[in-house]
Amino acid sequence: MNRLAAETSPYLLQHAANPVDWWPWGEAALAAARARDKPILLSIGYSACHWCHVMAHESFEDEGTAALMNALFVNIKVDREERPDLDQIYQSAHQMLAQRGGGWPLTMFLSPDGTPFFSGTYFPREARHGLPAFVDLLERVAAAYHEQRDAISSQNESMRAALQRLLPHGEVAGAMDALPIANAVRSLLVNFDARYGGFGDAPKFPHPTDLVLLRDAAIAGDAQARHAFLFTLRRMAEGGLYDQLAGGFCRYSVDARWEIPHFEKMLYDNGLLIGLYADAWAMTGDGLYRRVASETARWIMADMQSPLGGYYSALDADSEGEEGRYYVWQRDEVAALIEDPVSRDLVFEHFGLDERPNFEAHAWHLRVARSVTDLAARHGISERDAQARIDEARACLLAHRRTRTAPLQDDKILASWNGLMIAGMAHAAGVLNELGWLDSARRAMDFVRRELWLEDRLLATWRNGRAQLNAYLDDHAYLLGAALELLQAGFRVDDLLFAGRLADALLAEFEDTQQGGFHFTRHDHEQLILRPKPAHDSAMPAGNGAAARALQRYGHLVGDSRYVDAAARTLALFYPAMEANPAGYSSLLAALDEYTAPPAIVILRGEQAKAWHAALVARAQPDALIVAPQGDSLPAALDKPMTPSAAWVCRANTCLAPISDLTCLMETLDKGRASA
Secondary structure (H helix, E strand, O other): OOHHHHOOOHHHHHOOOOOOOEEEOOHHHHHHHHHHOOOEEEEEEOOOOHHHHHHHHHHHOOHHHHHHHHHHOEEEEEEOOOOHHHHHHHHHHHHHHHOOOOOOOEEEEEOOOOOEEEEEOOOOOOOEOOEOOHHHHHHHHHHHHHHOHHHHHHHHHHHHHHHHOOOOOOOOOOOOOOHHHHHHHHHHHHOEOOOOOOEOOOOEOOOHHHHHHHHHHHHOOOHHHHHHHHHHHHHHHHOOOEOOOOOOEOOEEOOOOOOOEEOOEEHHHHHHHHHHHHHHHHHHOOHHHHHHHHHHHHHHHHHOEOOOOOEOOEEOOEEOOEEOOOOOEOHHHHHHHOOOHHHHHHHHHHHOOOOOOOEOOOEEOOOOOOOHHHHHHHHOOOHHHHHHHHHHHHHHHHHHHOOOOOOOEEOOEEHHHHHHHHHHHHHHHHHHOOHHHHHHHHHHHHHHHHHHEEOOEEEEEEEOOEEEEEOOHHHHHHHHHHHHHHHHHOOOHHHHHHHHHHHHHHHHHOEOOOOOOEOOOOOOOOOOOOOOOOOOOOOOOOHHHHHHHHHHHHHHHHOOHHHHHHHHHHHHHHHHHHHHOOOOOHHHHHHHHHHHOOOEEEEEEEOOHHHHHHHHHOOOOOOEEEEOOOOOOOOOOOOOOOOOEEEEEEEOOEEOOOEOOHHHHHHHHHHHHHHO
8 A cells, every 4th residue: 555545535544555656746755756756746636537547457456657756757647526636736737738738637747846748637557549558658857857957947947937926917807897798708609509508519518617608697587598507407308417216416428419428426516506507497487497406405405415514526427347337227127127018119219219229339329318208198198198108117217227237426515516516406495395305405604614614714624524625715615605605505504604704804814905816725725836726617617716715695685795805806806808808717707797786685683584585585596695584683784673564675885675575575676687
């Protein structure tokens, strides 16, 4: 066993028995590189990554390759989910060095001070597809490090300067308006795939932050945005990206049709999507969207939630050494499980099993090939009967699938990803009136407060009773957003107090008070070659966008301008970039939307508060925060008189007279939305 045996990350532990002399990231590894005058081989991946497994089996488990790595390099293995700070820096550096996008596994060669001088992603054991054999590359890179020291030193200086240029520079904006939002929506609609939904071609990702922009535009009355939003959610749900048996979404589709996914299932994708499906149901009443939200919630609670409350991180793409093996089917296998011939025909036609294999020419991955409506008409039965037969078959297939060797689960609990799932579950629980989902979200938040908030500091990751690593910007921002969703789904003073601690930590430990915006790492974090200020969304919301929106909302809710002002400074810093090219800034644009038109704060008090609250939350109003506060020592902004039944509606520190009729309250909110 190497040094990784002492780590908690499942990904690092997967490599603990490698013959490679792996180090975890830290000063000890960097000091070893300096003392031995060796370059560093930095390998970044994550436990559910298929190509990470391939490179591990081909190279890191091979004695000869490992011996060469040990002789020539100080080898460092990093879990990108535990150290997103390192992943951000070195993915950016890779794009500069290789002039193409990155990914995982990320293979970086560093000088002992941490500056990268050569990079790649996956390298095969033997040369193929234009990639060199990994062992040949190792010898060439090590030779270059020792023989071309001056050139590498000069390149390192240029690299550090180029990384610094990634930080926002130039004039801070003065007046800010909503024009970049309209331009971003227009750009999304230009890139909308009218045939299959989503944006662009393969590989195709869900892009939930972009879908949020379209949802908000749809609610504001944009018919094109409404169609793109709803159609994309429908096509994803009907495709193989969605697990048609258990619920939940995979990370992305390798094709443009959402048919064949890269099979890992990540907590963050599902946390972001479940709330959007609930909103789609609220907008349309279409049962498909409610079913997808419900199935995903059940899967999360059954398979991804710790008995202690926190949510696990991911399920692997592979099982028994093959990607997708757990999920795909043979036709005779399905036929043997469904005895009734009518039901068998329905299932075959519904899921495309009557067509040619769609997975590597030898197996079938389930997706909706024909609708239940069409099948009912074709077979001369009612839609209810057809749906019941398909649902019964789905349960049978799922039970059989559970007898297979399941993909490995990454059971570490990340503060940031839990924030996204808590927010999604709480929001969906309110919209769909599912108290069990709310209980699940609350248990997860209680876990975070109990296990990850230690000595007035948030930690990033927990596994097997051990919490560690300074939490990042995303951890604080996502959890603040989650606390606000919990307060709307069902008010608890503990959630309000925790929201205050998170908001204060953002201002005290992450904000750049001189230029505006938030650093990704705390002020007392270890010094790295770059301290990013993330503004572009990835598969998850950018930290600055998430922080600006959450702080703005919290500030309006409790009536404290410090938080609203910090959000405004952040938007001012990034506004010139959003104005010049809004693509990729959807999270910041969502915050800008609420800067230009502050959300309504609806405070419900009195005997009818519970009933009014349920009615309002079910309307899925993203431009309003609806709370029914209870308890002592509430902030003055929330501590309204306890009348028999009344609602206070406030926008930007201006409150209307109390409203004592629910219909009048709804009309007031609709008028406020129209005029915002």
